[in-house]
Amino acid sequence: MPTVGDILLRLQGIDPTAHIHLGSRATPVARVLVTPQLTAPPAAPDSMVVSPRPVIPLGCASLNEDAPLPRLAAELVRRSVAVCLLGSGFLESPEGAHGALADAIGLVNAVPLVPAASIPRKLVTFVPPAALQAVTEALAAAGAGVIGRYSHCTFRGAGTGTYLPLEGAEPYAGEVGRLEEAEEVRLETVVPAHLVPRVVSALLAAHPYEEVAYDVYPLVATGGAGGVGRVGELKPPRFVADLARDAGGSVVAGQPAATAERVAVVAGAATAPMVEAAAGRAQLLLTGRASDQALYVAAVAGLSVVEVGYDMSMRPALARVAKHLRGPDAVEVIGPD
Template sequence: MVRVEDVMAAMEQLAPAALAMPGDRIGLQIGRRDKPVRKVGLALDPSPPVIHHAIRAGVDLLITHHALFYHPLGQIDTGTSRGQALAAALAHDLAVFVAHTNLDIADGGVNDVLAELLGLQACEVLEPIHEEHLYKLVVYVPTSHHETVLAAVCAAGAGHIGRYSHCTFNVAGTGTFLPEEGARPYIGEAGRLERVEEVRLETIVPAGRLAAVTEAMLSAHPYEEVAYDVYPLRLPGRTYGLGRVGALSRPMSLSAFAEHVRQVLGLPHIRYAGDPDRSVRRVAVIGGSGSKWAATALRKGADVLVTADCDHHALADAWHDGLAMVDATHAALERPVLRSVAAALHRKLGGAVEVDVLAVPEDPVRWL
């Protein structure tokens, strides 16, 4: 049976908590970790309409992008719509889990989905936030289990260098050990020195996967006591951050690009700032409210920044500085990631859990 903690573990792989911005409110906000889960619902906001819809739909765990509790609560007034929704969630044992800036920053998260939808190529991070530490894992494996352990550690996240996976180094040698009284050796017997043909397997592991890789290694290794070493490395690791910058397959006018964004996001209208005939090729995107990264986008060589919630001064300043802006709605930029998260959870959890993006209108913006 799948429980809340199992879904949380799957979400940790998709959007590690360590990637979240300092002070962000993420993780389990209502509910218990051991609650059985048969249905997961996904939404942007744990709003009253979303919570009531989730309860009617039989959702056990609601995963949202924005927090239910961001600021400390001074009171819960059940005479308000928010208070009534919270009371209903508690009464129906609805668990609520939040993945916010960690989902913005993560591979395959909000900004990667946006970049893919817009057709951007050769993307890089707009605003670096984290550089992941790297470790070297060395383990000694009998030749009979060498391939098994190698496959296990790589499947758990070891061995990635750039665009290459399963990067390891392997040296054959002879291992010795003497099982003492009470030991239960896989090879040999107590009181006799054993010599075994082994392989020294070396690979690289990012800090965020070290625990999972070590667990996979120990599970696949046949020895009662596994000889292994972990060394911290002074090498630059993977850079994670907010937003993405990439290139269109071909240049287009700013007005044509704005129309492209409008159609991709399914909006009836869209705002943009800049010369309509200006040619754009290099594009920066940042989901949610990202106008304060306009100067960063300009430094990264972007012709245009796609974001949301731009006020007059942000648009005017960017325009005067030479950066075009396309201003979509907050919800339109972030909601596409929900389909990606749902697909990933389907793959990780299998058919034991139903995962749905809740069909509730979440964009507060209406157009005339």
């Protein structure tokens, strides 16, 4: 039976930022539930959950079961149900939530509404050969080394490192006061920017040296279609009310009888800055939901807004995730498709 770790590796093929939110990589899995948000533990045994919405709230300091979300998290732990959380890659990548929503309503020539600001980093460290596999596995488990549909991506080059242990040092190899020439491997890998602290912590925990030498380099963006939201064209143009009806939503700002040719979409929740970005480039914004401030900005800017609900805005992308997770093994994948 596949494990949570096996499913996570498959998941990271489409979202390198996906990670374990709750549970263990070693837990066996027979069923995977792909859902916009989890409200109750899966009924079937040997289940795991894939979702973009965390169960444990940000900043939660304890699992006090008097509160609903900690109570749900504690019950998942008791039932050994792991939760894998989709990250910024799921939202911002060309095939992510924003892009899938744009495709679902028929946008053409769609581009990011707000281009992605997060560019991966390159991590370089120097490892004794005996520890190379353990360090590589630790970095991969922390989210490093994912490129497209490949994980554990590294470059390795053999070389010689030098160091002279000073008084009080406890060297992995060599003696205090004597210059040491050690056989080492230069290990390079890529790391999503937001995972750098976690990956570095994993490196320091797995590396055998007392003082670990490592460098983190910024990389340069070379194009691509990643970013928050999408804006494109509807051909032919459509009435706002008709588009809202077909998308299963409602018009919450603007005129239902207005015509929209340039349309922006934001999966999940649209904020005021996103509305500002859409106002100069589109006649209509379709989103899961918009904040009160976002709706105020839309009213001032004369931008129509259609809300379809958080779950509905995530369904097209989660259907793609479920399809990707279905493989030759016996795991049952339950998704919104």
